[in-house]
Amino acid sequence: MHATWTLQDFGGKQPSEIFREHFLTCFISDPIGVKLRHDIGIDNICWEADYPHSDSMWPNAPEQLHEVLTANSVPDDEINKMTHENAMRWYSFDPFAHVPREQATVGALRRASGDHDVSVRSRSHQIPCRETRRVPQEGRSGARRRAAEVRPAGGWLAADRPACARCGQGVGRARPAPQPRRSPARTKPVSYAMTTS
Structure with missing residues (x-):
């Protein structure tokens, strides 16, 4: 067809x-x-x-x-x-x-592969260099240790991120700076004036 x-x-x-x-x-x-x-x-x-x-x-x-x-x-x-x-x-x-x-x-x-570590691990806690996009030579376990040592509980603000020794740029995942809380839009009450004539 x-x-x-x-x-x-x-x-x-x-x-x-x-x-x-x-x-x-x-x-x-x-x-x-x-x-x-x-x-x-x-x-x-x-x-x-x-x-x-x-x-x-x-x-x-x-x-x-x-x-x-x-x-x-x-x-x-x-x-x-x-x-x-x-x-x-x-x-x-x-x-x-x-x-x-x-x-x-x-x-x-x-x-x-008996002498290789094949355990399942999260890779989300690694801190790669922003310039090279690679985890430093200390290895992935070292990157996890560094991340645990320097990461604040809620994550980093962009300005607070530690610098990479190689490129000087901030490393790791930054959380966005907190935004001021916006209250929902409010409407002004409407008043009706009644006039009598």
């Missing part, structure tokens, strides 16, 4: 066929999408961890994904397609040419 005004010719193919030839979908946590995987097209679905974004399931992504896959009775061949094989095919990339498959399992990767 749309072809009459878009002048597109898909060679008689259905929209679902075009979709399956040209689109790769991905999900972070989507129990309904996994349940409907055959309607969508099992070869067009990829799971993504979305690390390091704050909305990712990291560091418990494998366990949460396993729950969804188990709840929907997804067989191993389909798990392999959704977790890595589809992405490998669509992007013509073989990660196992760089990291052997046995070293790329969840268990192997966790063992390899």
Whole structure:
């Protein structure tokens, strides 16, 4: 129907066929999408961890994904397609040419990162240099310590922010200066003078 005004010719193919030839979908946590995987097209679905974004399931992504896959009775061949094989095919990339498959399992990767701190931390308390936009060399934990030492309870006023040793500009997030409180507009009472004649 749309072809009459878009002048597109898909060679008689259905929209679902075009979709399956040209689109790769991905999900972070989507129990309904996994349940409907055959309607969508099992070869067009990829799971993504979305690390390091704050909305990712990291560091418990494998366990949460396993729950969804188990709840929907997804067989191993389909798990392999959704977790890595589809992405490998669509992007013509073989990660196992760089990291052997046995070293790329969840268990192997966790063992390899055993001496790294992978705890979840808030990054909102870092104080980057305004000039370089980087946290100073003392590291992120040092920036958090500095922030805790100098930040007033309610935040900084723009004029009170500490200066960066490198650029001399104020660092950290400034809260706006307090504005005078405005009272709601008031109307003057209207008086009606009655005259008698």
